[in-house]
Amino acid sequence: SARFQELLCSASTAQVLCEDAKIDPELGYSTALLRQLGLTLIAWNYPGVYEQAVAHLKPGESLDLVIGRQLGYSPTLLAMRLASNWGIPAQFLAAIDPDLVDDEEQFISGAISETLAEICRIGERLARANHPLIYPEAESDWNSARIEIEERLGPSGIQKIQQKFQENCVSYIESAPAIFKPGLI
Numbered sequence: 001s002a003r004f005q006e007l008l009c010s011a012s013t014a015q016v017l018c019e020d021a022k023i024d025p026e027l028g029y030s031t032a033l034l035r036q037l038g039l040t041l042i043a044w045n046y047p048g049v050y051e052q053a054v055a056h057l058k059p060g061e062s063l064d065l066v067i068g069r070q071l072g073y074s075p076t077l078l079a080m081r082l083a084s085n086w087g088i089p090a091q092f093l094a095a096i097d098p099d100l101v102d103d104e105e106q107f108i109s110g111a112i113s114e115t116l117a118e119i120c121r122i123g124e125r126l127a128r129a130n131h132p133l134i135y136p137e138a139e140s141d142w143n144s145a146r147i148e149i150e151e152r153l154g155p156s157g158i159q160k161i162q163q164k165f166q167e168n169c170v171s172y173i174e175s176a177p178a179i180f181k182p183g184l185i
Contacts (some may be wrong), residue, residue, distance in 0.1 A: 002134060003043040003050070006127035007036040008172070012165040013123030013149070014116075020152055021115060029168075031095045032120045034083055038075025042067055059136040095120060122148045126161070 011032040018028030043050040053066040068074035076097050083093055094113035122145055128135040129142035149157040 002131055003040055006124075006131065007033065007040055008168060009127040009130060009161075009165055010036055010120065010123035012168050013126050013145075013161050014119050015168075016157075016161050016164045017119045017122060017149070017152055018116070021119065023112065023115065023119075028116060028119055031116045032123055034079060034088070035076075035096050035120050035124070036079075037082065038077070038079035039063065039067070041078060042071070042075050046071070054134050057134065057136060063135075 011029045014028035014032035015025045019025040039050075049067065049070050053063060053070060057063055057066055064074050064076050068077075080093060080096055083096065095116035125141040125145035126149070129138045129145055132138035135141065146158065149161065153160055
């Protein structure tokens with residue numbers, strides 16, 4: 001449930017921030033979903049591994065690395081492999097993790113992948129901030145995400161994201177109401 005909430009919060013944030021940055025909002029939404037794909041698949045297919053990783057998460061550690069130590073591969077690498085096998089363009093792959101894309105693909109993808117990656121990181125920080133019982137650095141994530149969002153969208157930025165999140169969740173809320181709790185953002 002928490003993983004699904006994080007995925008949608010991150011993607012909705014990326015969608016709103018991309019719109020403001022004059023980048024196709026659906027590109028931002030899709031990129032954010034791809035960045036969360038590995039974690040989501042692991043949470044779904046290996047819930048015990050995911051729960052154990054969350055329980056052992058320490059300040060300064062990323063969930064991606066903790067799971068990677070347990071499974072022998074990181075959720076990010078899983079997402080990159082799947083996306084690559086699906087023929088996803090280099091700009092998406094570079095936005096998932098620029099370090100895992102070779103120089104030629106990075107050159108092809110251009111600056112948009114860097115901007116998309118930064119926008120997605122802001123959304124991921126906001127999503128983690130909503131789960132202080134899971135993430136030891138939730139307060140720090142909240143402060144940095146809030147500052148970035150307000151710089152980009154103004155003082156009502158969080159409300160814009162909340163509205164987009166709610167719009168994106170309508171069909172999910174109708175089909176699985178227990179997943180969502182009021183006041184996520």
